[in-house]
Amino acid sequence: MVGAKDFTLKVTGREEIGPHFVRLHVNDGGLLAACGVHPTMWIRLWFDGGGKAHQRAFTLVDPDPEAGTFSLDFALHEGSASAWARGAQPGDILEATVQGSRFDLPESRPERVFAVGDPASIPAINSLLESVNGAPAVVLMEYVHEEDRELPVATRPGDQLHWVPRGSDGQALVDAASGAVSADGVHGNYFWLSCEAASVRSISKYLRKDLGVDRKRIMSMAYWRS
Ligand SMILES: Cc1cc2nc3c(=O)[nH]c(=O)nc-3n(C[C@H](O)[C@H](O)[C@H](O)COP(=O)(O)OP(=O)(O)OC[C@H]3O[C@@H](n4cnc5c(N)ncnc54)[C@H](O)[C@@H]3O)c2cc1C
Numbered sequence: 001m002v003g004a005k006d007f008t009l010k011v012t013g014r015e016e017i018g019p020h021f022v023r024l025h026v027n028d029g030g031l032l033a034a035c036g037v038h039p040t041m042w043i044r045l046w047f048d049g050g051g052k053a054h055q056r057a058f059t060l061v062d063p064d065p066e067a068g069t070f071s072l073d074f075a076l077h078e079g080s081a082s083a084w085a086r087g088a089q090p091g092d093i094l095e096a097t098v099q100g101s102r103f104d105l106p107e108s109r110p111e112r113v114f115a116v117g118d119p120a121s122i123p124a125i126n127s128l129l130e131s132v133n134g135a136p137a138v139v140l141m142e143y144v145h146e147e148d149r150e151l152p153v154a155t156r157p158g159d160q161l162h163w164v165p166r167g168s169d170g171q172a173l174v175d176a177a178s179g180a181v182s183a184d185g186v187h188g189n190y191f192w193l194s195c196e197a198a199s200v201r202s203i204s205k206y207l208r209k210d211l212g213v214d215r216k217r218i219m220s221m222a223y224w225r226s
Pocket of ligand 1: 014042054073074075077080082085119120127221223224225226
């Protein structure tokens, strides 16, 4: 873990990836040179909401240390980060804090990667898939909007990608994850859980308690709270 460091990012471009998903390109204000870069790296960003500063976590997309640039993907919903991203234009600035994020695979190449996420974790899952040395993956993605299914999930030939609709709660995703894993067995799998908090908790509990998966083979992080 590195100590916290603060940086000022400057927006240099904007791409509408989908009706509910925007990519902003930024100049990194020296962040990558000072902190280095690793797969699935995330940082804390500060957004104004009702006159108060709110800290939110976001994942680096295509970090380029030499150029001092990266992009940020925003899944759009309610909230201060989304509100800011909807209106962000080149020239806007954004305060960032790096407290260190880690990435540890249990071994250099798991037999299979099983990732569960939603549009907010597409950047992390894409980075994960790049860094598992070709291990095949099963990816379950929860979606709310039909158009989300067109979002760029970087699955490779041979990977499986399943989209699961989010109804009034996240139960369908929990059921899909439980069904997929129990059917296939868990030996040699690395599990990456990055979705809504209650879903992460349920799936993680199922893996550890019901299937006896070693905690070290599960990366679980609540990305947001319903
Ligand atoms: C390590 C890490 C990395 C992350 N990386 C990214 C990233 O690269 N891109 C990204 O878009 N998000 C990412 N997230 C998720 C993001 O931090 C949260 O979604 C955050 O809550 C957004 O803040 P907000 O101010 O827009 O909404 P909040 O003020 O936190 O929430 C407002 C309302 O929106 C709902 N909401 C919040 N987030 C979501 C969501 N993702 N989907 C549906 N409803 C939601 C809440 O339930 C609430 O009702 C990451 C989270 C973590 C922990």
